[in-house]
Amino acid sequence: MxxxxxxxxxxxxxxxxxxxxxxxAEEGAGALTVRRVAAAxxxxxxxxxxxxxxxxxxxxxxxxxxxxxxxxxxxxxxGEAAAPEQxxxxxxxxxxxxxxxxxRRLRVVAQFESLALxxxxxxxxxxxxxxxxxxxxxxxxESSRIRLDSNNTEGTLQGLLAxxxxxxxxxxxxxxxxxxxxxxxxxxxxxxxxxxxx
Amino acid sequence: MxxxxxxxxxxxxxxxxxxxxxxxAEEGAGALTVRRVAAAxxxxxxxxxxxxxxxxxxxxxxxxxxxxxxxxxxxxxxGEAAAPEQxxxxxxxxxxxxxxxxxRRLRVVAQFESLALxxxxxxxxxxxxxxxxxxxxxxxxESSRIRLDSNNTEGTLQGLLAxxxxxxxxxxxxxxxxxxxxxxxxxxxxxxxxxxxx
DNA sequence: CGCAATCCGATACACTCGTATCGATTAGGA
DNA sequence: TCCTAATCGATACGAGTGTATCGGATTGCG
Numbered sequence: 001m002x003x004x005x006x007x008x009x010x011x012x013x014x015x016x017x018x019x020x021x022x023x024x025a026e027e028g029a030g031a032l033t034v035r036r037v038a039a040a041x042x043x044x045x046x047x048x049x050x051x052x053x054x055x056x057x058x059x060x061x062x063x064x065x066x067x068x069x070x071x072x073x074x075x076x077x078x079g080e081a082a083a084p085e086q087x088x089x090x091x092x093x094x095x096x097x098x099x100x101x102x103x104r105r106l107r108v109v110a111q112f113e114s115l116a117l118x119x120x121x122x123x124x125x126x127x128x129x130x131x132x133x134x135x136x137x138x139x140x141x142e143s144s145r146i147r148l149d150s151n152n153t154e155g156t157l158q159g160l161l162a163x164x165x166x167x168x169x170x171x172x173x174x175x176x177x178x179x180x181x182x183x184x185x186x187x188x189x190x191x192x193x194x195x196x197x198x
Numbered sequence: 199m200x201x202x203x204x205x206x207x208x209x210x211x212x213x214x215x216x217x218x219x220x221x222x223a224e225e226g227a228g229a230l231t232v233r234r235v236a237a238a239x240x241x242x243x244x245x246x247x248x249x250x251x252x253x254x255x256x257x258x259x260x261x262x263x264x265x266x267x268x269x270x271x272x273x274x275x276x277g278e279a280a281a282p283e284q285x286x287x288x289x290x291x292x293x294x295x296x297x298x299x300x301x302r303r304l305r306v307v308a309q310f311e312s313l314a315l316x317x318x319x320x321x322x323x324x325x326x327x328x329x330x331x332x333x334x335x336x337x338x339x340e341s342s343r344i345r346l347d348s349n350n351t352e353g354t355l356q357g358l359l360a361x362x363x364x365x366x367x368x369x370x371x372x373x374x375x376x377x378x379x380x381x382x383x384x385x386x387x388x389x390x391x392x393x394x395x396x
Numbered sequence: 397c398g399c400a401a402t403c404c405g406a407t408a409c410a411c412t413c414g415t416a417t418c419g420a421t422t423a424g425g426a
Numbered sequence: 427t428c429c430t431a432a433t434c435g436a437t438a439c440g441a442g443t444g445t446a447t448c449g450g451a452t453t454g455c456g
Contacts, residue, residue, distance in 0.1 A: 028315065028316035030228060111315065113312070113367070117305055117309065118226035118228075130368075130373050158382060161364070162365040165368075166359070166362070166367075169363060170359075170360055173321055173324055174321060
Protein backbone atom coordinates (compact mmCIF):
# COMPACT_ATOMS: atom_id res chain seq x y z
CA MET A 1 0.00 0.00 0.00
CA UNK A 2 2.61 2.51 -0.98
CA UNK A 3 0.38 4.21 -3.47
CA UNK A 4 -3.29 4.70 -4.28
CA UNK A 5 -6.30 5.60 -2.20
CA UNK A 6 -5.35 3.37 0.70
CA UNK A 7 -2.99 5.84 2.35
CA UNK A 8 -4.12 7.48 5.56
CA UNK A 9 -4.29 11.08 4.55
CA UNK A 10 -3.89 12.61 7.98
CA UNK A 11 -0.96 10.36 8.89
CA UNK A 12 1.09 11.41 5.89
CA UNK A 13 0.14 15.04 6.39
CA UNK A 14 1.19 14.86 10.03
CA UNK A 15 4.51 13.22 9.19
CA UNK A 16 5.37 15.92 6.67
CA UNK A 17 4.32 18.65 9.09
CA UNK A 18 6.49 17.10 11.81
CA UNK A 19 9.46 17.01 9.45
CA UNK A 20 8.81 20.65 8.66
CA UNK A 21 8.99 21.42 12.38
CA UNK A 22 12.41 19.86 12.91
CA UNK A 23 13.57 21.69 9.79
CA UNK A 24 12.39 25.02 11.23
CA ALA A 25 14.04 24.19 14.54
CA GLU A 26 17.39 23.56 12.92
CA GLU A 27 17.48 26.05 10.05
CA GLY A 28 14.93 28.71 10.91
CA ALA A 29 11.68 29.83 9.39
CA GLY A 30 13.39 30.65 6.11
CA ALA A 31 13.77 26.92 5.45
CA LEU A 32 9.99 26.44 5.22
CA THR A 33 10.10 25.46 1.56
CA VAL A 34 8.30 22.78 -0.38
CA ARG A 35 11.48 21.17 -1.65
CA ARG A 36 13.44 21.41 1.61
CA VAL A 37 10.55 20.08 3.68
CA ALA A 38 10.25 17.23 1.19
CA ALA A 39 13.94 16.47 1.56
CA ALA A 40 13.72 16.63 5.36
CA UNK A 41 10.76 14.25 5.31
CA UNK A 42 12.49 11.90 2.88
CA UNK A 43 9.74 12.41 0.35
CA UNK A 44 9.42 13.70 -3.18
CA UNK A 45 8.49 17.38 -3.61
CA UNK A 46 5.46 16.33 -5.60
CA UNK A 47 4.08 14.47 -2.61
CA UNK A 48 4.36 17.53 -0.37
CA UNK A 49 2.62 19.54 -3.04
CA UNK A 50 -0.14 16.95 -3.19
CA UNK A 51 -0.92 17.22 0.52
CA UNK A 52 -0.45 20.97 0.83
CA UNK A 53 -1.83 23.18 -1.94
CA UNK A 54 -0.06 26.32 -0.73
CA UNK A 55 3.12 27.19 1.03
CA UNK A 56 0.81 28.84 3.55
CA UNK A 57 -1.02 25.57 4.15
CA UNK A 58 2.30 23.87 4.83
CA UNK A 59 3.23 26.60 7.27
CA UNK A 60 -0.08 26.40 9.11
CA UNK A 61 0.16 22.61 9.32
CA UNK A 62 3.65 22.87 10.80
CA UNK A 63 2.36 25.40 13.30
CA UNK A 64 -0.52 23.12 14.27
CA UNK A 65 2.02 20.36 14.77
CA UNK A 66 4.07 22.29 17.35
CA UNK A 67 0.96 23.67 18.97
CA UNK A 68 -0.34 20.15 19.52
CA UNK A 69 3.04 19.09 20.86
CA UNK A 70 2.98 21.98 23.31
CA UNK A 71 -0.56 21.14 24.35
CA UNK A 72 0.47 17.55 24.96
CA UNK A 73 3.43 18.70 27.02
CA UNK A 74 1.15 20.91 29.12
CA UNK A 75 -1.28 18.03 29.54
CA UNK A 76 1.37 15.69 30.91
CA UNK A 77 2.64 18.45 33.20
CA UNK A 78 -0.89 18.87 34.47
CA GLY A 79 -1.38 15.13 34.86
CA GLU A 80 1.74 14.68 36.97
CA ALA A 81 0.83 17.47 39.37
CA ALA A 82 -1.72 17.19 42.15
CA ALA A 83 -2.52 20.46 43.87
CA PRO A 84 -3.46 23.52 41.79
CA GLU A 85 -0.29 25.32 42.85
CA GLN A 86 1.75 22.41 41.59
CA UNK A 87 -0.14 22.44 38.30
CA UNK A 88 0.61 26.11 37.79
CA UNK A 89 4.25 25.58 38.68
CA UNK A 90 4.55 22.59 36.38
CA UNK A 91 3.00 24.44 33.44
CA UNK A 92 5.24 27.44 33.91
CA UNK A 93 8.36 25.32 34.29
CA UNK A 94 7.44 23.47 31.11
CA UNK A 95 7.89 26.76 29.25
CA UNK A 96 11.62 26.75 30.08
CA UNK A 97 13.62 24.44 27.81
CA UNK A 98 15.82 22.01 29.71
CA UNK A 99 16.45 19.04 27.42
CA UNK A 100 17.10 19.01 23.69
CA UNK A 101 13.56 18.14 22.65
CA UNK A 102 12.07 21.03 24.62
CA UNK A 103 14.79 23.25 23.21
CA ARG A 104 13.86 22.32 19.65
CA ARG A 105 10.16 22.67 20.32
CA LEU A 106 10.50 26.13 21.81
CA ARG A 107 12.83 27.22 19.03
CA VAL A 108 10.07 26.35 16.58
CA VAL A 109 7.55 28.27 18.65
CA ALA A 110 9.84 31.30 18.68
CA GLN A 111 10.25 31.14 14.90
CA PHE A 112 6.49 31.04 14.38
CA GLU A 113 5.99 33.91 16.80
CA SER A 114 8.28 36.06 14.71
CA LEU A 115 6.45 34.92 11.59
CA ALA A 116 3.21 35.92 13.27
CA LEU A 117 4.37 39.54 13.29
CA UNK A 118 3.88 39.46 9.52
CA UNK A 119 1.33 36.70 8.94
CA UNK A 120 -1.96 37.67 10.54
CA UNK A 121 -3.39 34.14 10.47
CA UNK A 122 -0.55 32.91 12.67
CA UNK A 123 -0.99 35.81 15.06
CA UNK A 124 -4.66 34.96 15.49
CA UNK A 125 -3.94 31.32 16.23
CA UNK A 126 -1.23 32.20 18.73
CA UNK A 127 -3.56 34.64 20.45
CA UNK A 128 -6.23 31.96 20.69
CA UNK A 129 -3.83 29.43 22.18
CA UNK A 130 -2.51 31.98 24.62
CA UNK A 131 -5.99 33.00 25.70
CA UNK A 132 -6.95 29.35 26.13
CA UNK A 133 -3.96 28.65 28.37
CA UNK A 134 -4.65 31.78 30.39
CA UNK A 135 -8.30 30.87 30.85
CA UNK A 136 -7.39 27.34 31.87
CA UNK A 137 -4.97 28.53 34.54
CA UNK A 138 -7.45 31.13 35.71
CA UNK A 139 -10.21 28.55 36.16
CA UNK A 140 -7.71 26.30 37.88
CA UNK A 141 -6.85 28.85 40.53
CA GLU A 142 -10.34 30.24 40.97
CA SER A 143 -11.95 26.85 41.37
CA SER A 144 -9.49 26.01 44.12
CA ARG A 145 -9.29 27.70 47.46
CA ILE A 146 -6.28 29.66 46.27
CA ARG A 147 -6.89 33.36 46.05
CA LEU A 148 -4.05 35.48 44.78
CA ASP A 149 -3.48 38.91 46.20
CA SER A 150 -5.09 42.06 44.89
CA ASN A 151 -8.07 40.10 43.58
CA ASN A 152 -6.51 40.25 40.13
CA THR A 153 -5.96 36.66 39.18
CA GLU A 154 -5.84 37.19 35.44
CA GLY A 155 -3.33 40.00 35.62
CA THR A 156 -1.08 38.11 37.98
CA LEU A 157 -1.18 35.06 35.74
CA GLN A 158 -0.42 37.12 32.68
CA GLY A 159 2.58 38.58 34.44
CA LEU A 160 3.83 35.14 35.36
CA LEU A 161 3.37 33.93 31.80
CA ALA A 162 5.29 36.93 30.53
CA UNK A 163 8.13 36.18 32.94
CA UNK A 164 8.25 32.56 31.83
CA UNK A 165 8.21 33.55 28.16
CA UNK A 166 10.96 36.09 28.70
CA UNK A 167 13.11 33.59 30.56
CA UNK A 168 12.48 31.07 27.81
CA UNK A 169 13.75 33.55 25.27
CA UNK A 170 16.84 34.20 27.36
CA UNK A 171 17.60 30.49 27.49
CA UNK A 172 17.05 30.10 23.74
CA UNK A 173 19.49 32.93 23.06
CA UNK A 174 22.05 31.51 25.47
CA UNK A 175 21.81 34.51 27.78
CA UNK A 176 20.89 32.32 30.71
CA UNK A 177 21.29 28.66 31.59
CA UNK A 178 18.16 26.55 31.95
CA UNK A 179 18.89 26.00 35.66
CA UNK A 180 19.24 29.70 36.29
CA UNK A 181 16.04 30.45 34.40
CA UNK A 182 14.18 27.80 36.38
CA UNK A 183 15.47 29.27 39.64
CA UNK A 184 14.43 32.80 38.68
CA UNK A 185 11.02 31.55 37.59
CA UNK A 186 10.62 29.74 40.89
CA UNK A 187 11.36 32.87 42.91
CA UNK A 188 8.75 34.73 40.85
CA UNK A 189 6.22 32.03 41.61
CA UNK A 190 7.12 32.06 45.29
CA UNK A 191 6.86 35.83 45.44
CA UNK A 192 3.38 35.48 44.06
CA UNK A 193 2.24 32.86 46.51
CA UNK A 194 3.71 34.87 49.38
CA UNK A 195 1.15 36.96 51.19
CA UNK A 196 -1.63 34.65 50.11
CA UNK A 197 -4.24 33.34 52.50
CA UNK A 198 -3.99 29.73 51.49
CA MET B 199 28.30 65.61 -5.36
CA UNK B 200 26.04 62.75 -6.34
CA UNK B 201 28.90 60.56 -7.40
CA UNK B 202 32.61 60.08 -6.84
CA UNK B 203 34.82 60.00 -3.80
CA UNK B 204 33.09 62.89 -2.08
CA UNK B 205 30.27 60.87 -0.59
CA UNK B 206 30.29 60.27 3.12
CA UNK B 207 30.60 56.54 3.28
CA UNK B 208 29.11 56.04 6.72
CA UNK B 209 26.16 58.31 6.01
CA UNK B 210 25.06 56.35 2.97
CA UNK B 211 25.65 53.06 4.75
CA UNK B 212 23.56 54.23 7.68
CA UNK B 213 20.73 55.41 5.46
CA UNK B 214 20.55 52.06 3.70
CA UNK B 215 20.70 50.20 7.00
CA UNK B 216 17.89 52.36 8.37
CA UNK B 217 15.76 51.63 5.32
CA UNK B 218 16.47 47.95 5.83
CA UNK B 219 15.14 48.27 9.38
CA UNK B 220 11.80 49.75 8.38
CA UNK B 221 11.55 47.06 5.73
CA UNK B 222 12.11 44.34 8.34
CA ALA B 223 9.57 46.01 10.63
CA GLU B 224 6.90 45.98 7.94
CA GLU B 225 7.57 42.78 6.02
CA GLY B 226 9.62 40.60 8.34
CA ALA B 227 13.12 39.24 8.25
CA GLY B 228 12.42 37.43 5.00
CA ALA B 229 12.44 40.80 3.23
CA LEU B 230 16.12 41.38 4.01
CA THR B 231 17.16 41.24 0.37
CA VAL B 232 19.57 43.34 -1.62
CA ARG B 233 16.99 44.35 -4.19
CA ARG B 234 14.15 44.98 -1.75
CA VAL B 235 16.33 46.98 0.61
CA ALA B 236 17.48 49.01 -2.37
CA ALA B 237 13.88 49.66 -3.37
CA ALA B 238 12.95 50.62 0.20
CA UNK B 239 15.91 53.01 0.35
CA UNK B 240 15.09 54.50 -3.05
CA UNK B 241 18.46 53.42 -4.37
CA UNK B 242 19.77 51.18 -7.12
CA UNK B 243 20.62 47.58 -6.18
CA UNK B 244 24.16 48.14 -7.37
CA UNK B 245 24.65 50.84 -4.78
CA UNK B 246 23.57 48.55 -1.95
CA UNK B 247 25.95 45.95 -3.28
CA UNK B 248 28.72 48.49 -3.31
CA UNK B 249 28.33 49.34 0.36
CA UNK B 250 27.62 45.81 1.57
CA UNK B 251 29.68 42.98 0.12
CA UNK B 252 27.48 40.26 1.58
CA UNK B 253 23.89 39.79 2.46
CA UNK B 254 25.25 39.02 5.92
CA UNK B 255 26.97 42.40 6.07
CA UNK B 256 23.68 44.07 5.21
CA UNK B 257 21.94 42.10 7.94
CA UNK B 258 24.55 42.99 10.54
CA UNK B 259 24.43 46.66 9.58
CA UNK B 260 20.66 46.68 9.96
CA UNK B 261 21.02 45.03 13.35
CA UNK B 262 23.57 47.62 14.43
CA UNK B 263 21.11 50.28 13.34
CA UNK B 264 18.33 49.07 15.63
CA UNK B 265 20.75 48.37 18.42
CA UNK B 266 21.97 51.95 18.31
CA UNK B 267 18.39 53.17 18.23
CA UNK B 268 17.58 51.11 21.30
CA UNK B 269 20.70 52.37 23.06
CA UNK B 270 19.68 55.95 22.29
CA UNK B 271 16.19 55.29 23.61
CA UNK B 272 17.64 53.87 26.82
CA UNK B 273 19.97 56.85 27.11
CA UNK B 274 17.13 59.37 26.90
CA UNK B 275 15.13 57.33 29.38
CA UNK B 276 18.09 57.45 31.72
CA GLY B 277 18.61 61.17 31.16
CA GLU B 278 15.02 62.05 32.04
CA ALA B 279 15.06 60.11 35.29
CA ALA B 280 16.69 61.28 38.49
CA ALA B 281 16.77 58.66 41.22
CA PRO B 282 18.15 55.18 40.47
CA GLU B 283 14.73 53.61 41.00
CA GLN B 284 13.30 55.96 38.42
CA UNK B 285 16.08 55.09 36.00
CA UNK B 286 15.34 51.38 36.36
CA UNK B 287 11.63 51.97 35.93
CA UNK B 288 12.17 54.17 32.89
CA UNK B 289 14.44 51.63 31.20
CA UNK B 290 12.03 48.78 31.81
CA UNK B 291 9.04 50.80 30.62
CA UNK B 292 10.95 51.71 27.48
CA UNK B 293 10.92 48.02 26.58
CA UNK B 294 7.13 48.09 26.22
CA UNK B 295 6.01 49.58 22.90
CA UNK B 296 3.45 52.35 23.29
CA UNK B 297 3.65 54.50 20.16
CA UNK B 298 4.15 53.44 16.55
CA UNK B 299 7.87 54.12 16.42
CA UNK B 300 8.57 52.00 19.48
CA UNK B 301 6.30 49.35 18.02
CA ARG B 302 8.29 49.28 14.80
CA ARG B 303 11.61 49.29 16.62
CA LEU B 304 10.68 46.38 18.86
CA ARG B 305 9.24 44.45 15.94
CA VAL B 306 12.64 44.70 14.28
CA VAL B 307 14.36 43.56 17.46
CA ALA B 308 12.03 40.56 17.65
CA GLN B 309 12.77 39.62 14.06
CA PHE B 310 16.51 39.75 14.68
CA GLU B 311 16.13 37.70 17.84
CA SER B 312 14.48 34.95 15.86
CA LEU B 313 17.20 35.23 13.24
CA ALA B 314 19.76 34.88 16.03
CA LEU B 315 18.48 31.37 16.72
CA UNK B 316 20.07 30.41 13.41
CA UNK B 317 22.81 33.00 12.86
CA UNK B 318 25.42 32.69 15.58
CA UNK B 319 26.93 36.11 14.95
CA UNK B 320 23.64 37.79 15.76
CA UNK B 321 23.22 35.70 18.89
CA UNK B 322 26.64 36.80 20.13
CA UNK B 323 25.88 40.47 19.56
CA UNK B 324 22.51 40.22 21.28
CA UNK B 325 24.11 38.47 24.24
CA UNK B 326 26.72 41.23 24.48
CA UNK B 327 24.09 43.96 24.40
CA UNK B 328 21.99 42.17 26.95
CA UNK B 329 24.95 41.65 29.28
CA UNK B 330 25.89 45.30 28.91
CA UNK B 331 22.41 46.47 29.86
CA UNK B 332 22.32 44.08 32.80
CA UNK B 333 25.71 45.25 34.05
CA UNK B 334 24.68 48.89 33.71
CA UNK B 335 21.54 48.40 35.76
CA UNK B 336 23.44 46.35 38.30
CA UNK B 337 26.05 49.07 38.80
CA UNK B 338 23.26 51.61 38.98
CA UNK B 339 21.54 49.89 41.86
CA GLU B 340 24.67 48.82 43.71
CA SER B 341 26.25 52.26 43.57
CA SER B 342 23.14 53.75 45.10
CA ARG B 343 21.88 53.09 48.57
CA ILE B 344 19.27 50.74 47.18
CA ARG B 345 19.76 47.16 48.19
CA LEU B 346 17.34 44.64 46.81
CA ASP B 347 16.23 41.75 48.93
CA SER B 348 18.01 38.42 49.12
CA ASN B 349 21.35 40.02 48.20
CA ASN B 350 20.82 38.82 44.64
CA THR B 351 20.76 41.97 42.60
CA GLU B 352 21.70 40.39 39.28
CA GLY B 353 19.14 37.63 39.50
CA THR B 354 16.37 40.03 40.42
CA LEU B 355 17.28 42.31 37.56
CA GLN B 356 17.38 39.43 35.12
CA GLY B 357 13.93 38.40 36.25
CA LEU B 358 12.61 41.90 35.74
CA LEU B 359 14.17 42.07 32.29
CA ALA B 360 12.58 38.73 31.41
CA UNK B 361 9.19 40.01 32.53
CA UNK B 362 9.57 43.17 30.46
CA UNK B 363 10.66 41.18 27.41
CA UNK B 364 7.77 38.78 27.81
CA UNK B 365 5.27 41.60 28.15
CA UNK B 366 6.79 43.27 25.11
CA UNK B 367 6.25 40.10 23.12
CA UNK B 368 2.65 39.94 24.28
CA UNK B 369 2.04 43.49 23.11
CA UNK B 370 3.69 42.83 19.75
CA UNK B 371 1.44 39.81 19.20
CA UNK B 372 -1.65 41.74 20.24
CA UNK B 373 -2.24 39.54 23.26
CA UNK B 374 -2.14 42.52 25.58
CA UNK B 375 -2.63 46.24 25.24
CA UNK B 376 0.34 48.53 25.92
CA UNK B 377 -1.42 50.07 28.90
CA UNK B 378 -2.12 46.70 30.43
CA UNK B 379 1.46 45.57 29.88
CA UNK B 380 2.75 48.77 31.50
CA UNK B 381 0.48 48.20 34.48
CA UNK B 382 1.61 44.62 34.92
CA UNK B 383 5.24 45.65 34.60
CA UNK B 384 4.71 48.35 37.22
CA UNK B 385 3.29 45.88 39.72
CA UNK B 386 6.29 43.63 39.15
CA UNK B 387 8.60 46.55 39.84
CA UNK B 388 6.63 47.54 42.92
CA UNK B 389 6.68 43.99 44.23
CA UNK B 390 10.42 44.09 43.91
CA UNK B 391 10.91 47.36 45.72
CA UNK B 392 8.57 46.21 48.47
CA UNK B 393 10.39 44.87 51.53
CA UNK B 394 13.48 46.85 50.71
CA UNK B 395 15.34 48.92 53.27
CA UNK B 396 15.58 52.09 51.26
C1' DC C 397 -13.56 -6.96 -14.19
C1' DG C 398 -13.66 -1.98 -15.26
C1' DC C 399 -13.25 2.52 -13.59
C1' DA C 400 -13.07 6.49 -11.01
C1' DA C 401 -10.59 8.55 -7.37
C1' DT C 402 -6.55 9.05 -5.14
C1' DC C 403 -1.65 9.13 -4.73
C1' DC C 404 2.70 10.38 -6.39
C1' DG C 405 6.81 11.52 -9.18
C1' DA C 406 8.50 14.47 -12.79
C1' DT C 407 8.79 18.34 -15.47
C1' DA C 408 8.15 23.14 -16.78
C1' DC C 409 7.62 28.05 -16.22
C1' DA C 410 8.14 32.45 -14.47
C1' DC C 411 10.13 34.62 -10.84
C1' DT C 412 13.52 36.21 -7.14
C1' DC C 413 17.62 35.48 -5.04
C1' DG C 414 22.98 36.35 -4.17
C1' DT C 415 26.83 37.53 -6.42
C1' DA C 416 30.23 38.66 -10.08
C1' DT C 417 31.49 41.78 -13.43
C1' DC C 418 31.84 45.64 -16.57
C1' DG C 419 31.70 50.39 -17.84
C1' DA C 420 30.73 55.09 -16.92
C1' DT C 421 31.06 58.97 -13.88
C1' DT C 422 33.01 61.89 -10.44
C1' DA C 423 36.09 63.88 -6.78
C1' DG C 424 40.39 64.93 -4.96
C1' DG C 425 45.39 64.51 -4.52
C1' DA C 426 50.02 64.38 -7.13
C1' DT D 427 46.09 68.77 -15.38
C1' DC D 428 45.67 64.07 -14.97
C1' DC D 429 45.07 60.00 -12.89
C1' DT D 430 43.77 56.98 -9.29
C1' DA D 431 40.26 55.58 -6.38
C1' DA D 432 35.67 55.74 -5.12
C1' DT D 433 30.95 55.58 -6.49
C1' DC D 434 27.24 53.84 -9.03
C1' DG D 435 24.12 51.71 -12.49
C1' DA D 436 23.39 47.82 -15.36
C1' DT D 437 23.70 43.33 -16.81
C1' DA D 438 24.42 38.34 -16.44
C1' DC D 439 24.52 33.83 -14.49
C1' DG D 440 23.41 29.95 -11.69
C1' DA D 441 20.61 28.44 -8.00
C1' DG D 442 16.36 28.11 -5.65
C1' DT D 443 11.54 29.46 -5.17
C1' DG D 444 6.09 28.64 -5.72
C1' DT D 445 3.02 26.67 -8.56
C1' DA D 446 0.77 24.38 -12.59
C1' DT D 447 0.41 20.40 -15.13
C1' DC D 448 0.91 15.83 -16.96
C1' DG D 449 1.21 10.87 -16.80
C1' DG D 450 1.66 6.66 -14.47
C1' DA D 451 0.62 3.72 -10.52
C1' DT D 452 -2.40 1.91 -7.11
C1' DT D 453 -6.56 1.08 -4.55
C1' DG D 454 -11.30 0.26 -3.62
C1' DC D 455 -15.99 0.41 -5.19
C1' DG D 456 -19.78 -0.81 -8.35
